[in-house]
Amino acid sequence: MVIRDDRRLLRVHGRAPVQMLDGIVTSRIPQSRGDAVYGTILTARGRMVTDVTTLWLGADELTLSVAETAHEAVLAHFKRFLPPRLARFDDLGPALRLVTVVGPGAGEAVAAAFGEVPESGVAVLGDPLDAGALVTRGVRQAAPSWDVWVGADALSDVCERLRAHGAVPVGSGVWHTLRVEAGFPQFGIDMDDGTIPVEAGLVDVAFDHDKGCYTGQEVIVRIRHRGRVNWHLRALRFGDVAARPGDQLFEAGGTKVRGRVTSVADSPRFGQVIGLGYVRREVGPPATLRLGSADGPEVGVEASGG
Numbered sequence: 280m281v282i283r284d285d286r287r288l289l290r291v292h293g294r295a296p297v298q299m300l301d302g303i304v305t306s307r308i309p310q311s312r313g314d315a316v317y318g319t320i321l322t323a324r325g326r327m328v329t330d331v332t333t334l335w336l337g338a339d340e341l342t343l344s345v346a347e348t349a350h351e352a353v354l355a356h357f358k359r360f361l362p363p364r365l366a367r368f369d370d371l372g373p374a375l376r377l378v379t380v381v382g383p384g385a386g387e388a389v390a391a392a393f394g395e396v397p398e399s400g401v402a403v404l405g406d407p408l409d410a411g412a413l414v415t416r417g418v419r420q421a422a423p424s425w426d427v428w429v430g431a432d433a434l435s436d437v438c439e440r441l442r443a444h445g446a447v448p449v450g451s452g453v454w455h456t457l458r459v460e461a462g463f464p465q466f467g468i469d470m471d472d473g474t475i476p477v478e479a480g481l482v483d484v485a486f487d488h489d490k491g492c493y494t495g496q497e498v499i500v501r502i503r504h505r506g507r508v509n510w511h512l513r514a515l516r517f518g519d520v521a522a523r524p525g526d527q528l529f530e531a532g533g534t535k536v537r538g539r540v541t542s543v544a545d546s547p548r549f550g551q552v553i554g555l556g557y558v559r560r561e562v563g564p565p566a567t568l569r570l571g572s573a574d575g576p577e578v579g580v581e582a583s584g585g
Contacts, residue, residue: 280380280388280438280446281454285465287350288371288413288428291361292340299366300333300341303356303494305476307487309335313401317418318485319476320345320356325498327474328352330466330485332418334401342413344426348467360494375407376434379417380446381424381457389414389425391444392437396425412437422457459544459555462514462584468524469512469541469555477502478557479512480583510557513564515540516579517552520570528558528568528578537562538580540570555583 291300301308306318314335320328329349334342345353350370357368380389390396393404397416405411407428417424429437442448464470464479475498476485482503502508515522528538538558546553562568564582569575 280378280441281449281451282434282438283377283379283451283454285347285467286344286377286426287347288375289343289345289350289353289357290340290369290371291343291357291366292369293363293366294339295365296339296341299361301490302492303360304331304333305486305493305495305499306331306333307490308341309333311335312337313397315401315415315418318487319481320353321476321493321495321499322356322472323494325475325495325502326472327466327470327476327479328356328472330470330476330481332415334413334415336401336403344415346466349472352472374431375413375428376431378427378429378434378437378441379424379454380427380441381417381422381454383423384445385423385425388441388444388446389427392440392446393427422461455542456544456546459542459553460546460548462512462555464512464555464583465542475499475502475508478508478510507560509560511560512583513538513556513558514581514583515554515556516549516581517543517554517570518576520552520576520578522552522554522570522578526571528556528570529573529575530562531567531569531573533573537568 297308304318306316309316316333319330329345332344336342386396395402402414407413413428415426470479522540522543524540526540527536530537538556540554540556542555564580566580568578570578
């Protein structure tokens, strides 16, 4: 289990939160208790505000897990696009903490600790702000996992409860390695407010292409049907070479930058240093680029699992 600080919960409630969020979030809005859906929030120009997991808690209440680094931008976006007479929002901020339990035995540990675990979606076990928990099956995460949102005051007790049922505490570095191994981009590291989600490989997993209008839709539809993007998220293989986020990639003998590294991890699964990064569309995987210069170490370029 790992205590994470990269996500934050927001609560949207009021007379018509579903209808109002439907015009903001790119995915479908969950319509039944326990449902959880992955999507994004975009600007009018199709750039990402954040990725988001929307959780259904009731007809008049939804909870959104957004990137911690983007939460202020999300709040500003909501102030602009959510009419308060129909939908209001609360930033739950540091009042709630996130513990992710990951691995083959994660479900058993969570079920034993809380007496219930959702096969998918969400289980609300009392009020998370008052010694309860909000348990969510991991949506687009690095490995089979469950997110447990609990009140900050209950964090230590919850971790002890999970530890008693076999969950071993690990650092955030382990979570980072699992994420990079799985090829999943993280907002704030591999995605930011300049990213078009098509570049990050999210167009088939974070969008409902049959829903009505949402902010940024015109750009996504135009790219999907009549255009293309110049950069694509790729899995990178560095062998035993030390790479760093921000490093540039070149073709052998070339002078133009053909890619850039965003995440790096020393992978036990692959037995080498691996990473994620953006590569020019002309460089189709599998391919080989060079790290740092045209005659630098070879870097394998593969399709990303993200």
